Amino acid sequence: MNKKIIALAVAAAAFGTQASAVELYNNDGSTFSIGGHVSISAKGNSDVGSNTDLISNSPRINFNATQDLGNGFTADAKGEYSINYLNGGEESFTTRLGYIGVSHDTFGRAVGGTQWSPYYDVAGIADMPIAFANDFLYDNHGALGTGRAEGMVSYRNGIELGENMALNGGIAIQDSQTGFDTRGQVTLALDISDFMVGYAYNTGDRDVGLTSKEEAVSHVISAKYGSYGNGLYVAGVYSMNEYMHTTANYNIDKFSGPVLDDSNGIEFIAAYAFANSLNLSINYEAVESNDKAVVDGTVYSQMAFQAEYNITPSFVTFAGYQLDLGNDQNETENDMWNVGVRYYL
Structure with missing residues (x-):
């Protein structure tokens, strides 16, 4: 297996997504750490109403452990929970991630539980900025396995093809959820130095309406x-999707609306981080529908200009302005802005 990939996987389990996570214990091959982040920002609409909301931008806390099993095997476990500190603590500590994994440099990595899916490994490469990022991945992502997949068992491995070149792949099966049957997915990604190209396939039946059941299929290609x-x-x-997307813009109205029998999702990002840690980016996203019975054309399209600046490695300021580029649902255009700070534990 690509040793860089396995090292990153185990490091993510031990320290979370930021190096500033606090390691509380490290002895005799066992580690335990706490990570996560809290954010606060002002978010508002430029075209629909004039209210400004104070939001928390997906705050979380995670507990991470690793154990050296010997013979090159390492076990890891993560529990990550949403925290609600702006609305009186309602629905605090709801599960975002919860899994156990076992990794080996040769035999790969197996994970069971609620986890970031292999599909997201390929499709989530543009889902980077804090304020505005890839929305269509999160349309029922837990049940469809396109983001944080619930009830999933996955396996990843790869082979090194030469210096700075590796072919990585993943497979996964996901148990049935309410309205969704058992799902499966497979991914391939070719890494060549700083370049990556990938493909993902995701399939499984879902309920559509009160009496119909259809196969929800997604093919994804990506490059970075x-x-x-x-x-x-x-x-x-x-x-390229069948029965995957709804007519919703996740950033505005989450999972509402009928399921589209044929749709395409597009996401593009270009960013540049300067030596002083200022990171400027522009991203574009659109969902196009070929379902003439529901929406024949653009479900939503948007472009965001964003900036992030690390005052310290753990304290980040961010700002973004998202332009609504229109739709064919006769919905009012709604430009949005978001300004805030994030503190990584």
Whole structure:
């Protein structure tokens, strides 16, 4: 297996997504750490109403452990929970992630539980900025397995094809959820130095309406260059879907609306991080429908201009302005802005 990939996987389990996570214990091959982040920002609409809301931008806390099992095997476990500190604590500590994994440099990595899916490994490469990022991945992502997949068992492995070149793949099966049957997915990604190209396939039946059941299928192709937050980063994602998307814009109305029998999702981001840690980005996203009975054309399209600046490695300020580029649902255009700070534990 690509040792860089396995090292990153185990490091993510031990320290979360930020190096500033606090390691509380490290002895005899066992580690335990606490990570996560809290944010606060002002978010408002430029075209629909004039209210400004104070929001928390997906705050979370995670508990991470690793254990050296010997013979090259490492076990890891993560529990990550949403925290609600702006609305009186309602629905605090709801599960975002919860899994156990076992990794080996040769035999790969197996994970069971609620986890970031192999599909997201390929499709989530443009889902980077804090304020505005990839919305269509989160349309019922837990049940469809396109983001944080619930009830999933996955396996990842890869082979090194030469210096700075590796072919990585993943497979996963996901148990049935309410309204969704058992699902499966497979991914392939070719890494060549700072470049990556990937493909993902996701399939499984879902309920459509009160009496119909249809196969929800997604094909994704993606490509990227660089590492987000380190110089130039460019990434693009294109998805071809049947019964995957609804008519909702996740950023505004979450999962409402009928399911589209044929749709495409597009996401593109270009970012540049300067040596002083200022990271400027522009991203574009659209969902196009070919379902003439529901929406024949654009479900939503938007473009955001964003900036992030690390005052310290753990304290980040961010700002973004998202332009609504229109739709064919006769919905009012709704430009949005978001300004705030994030503190990584």
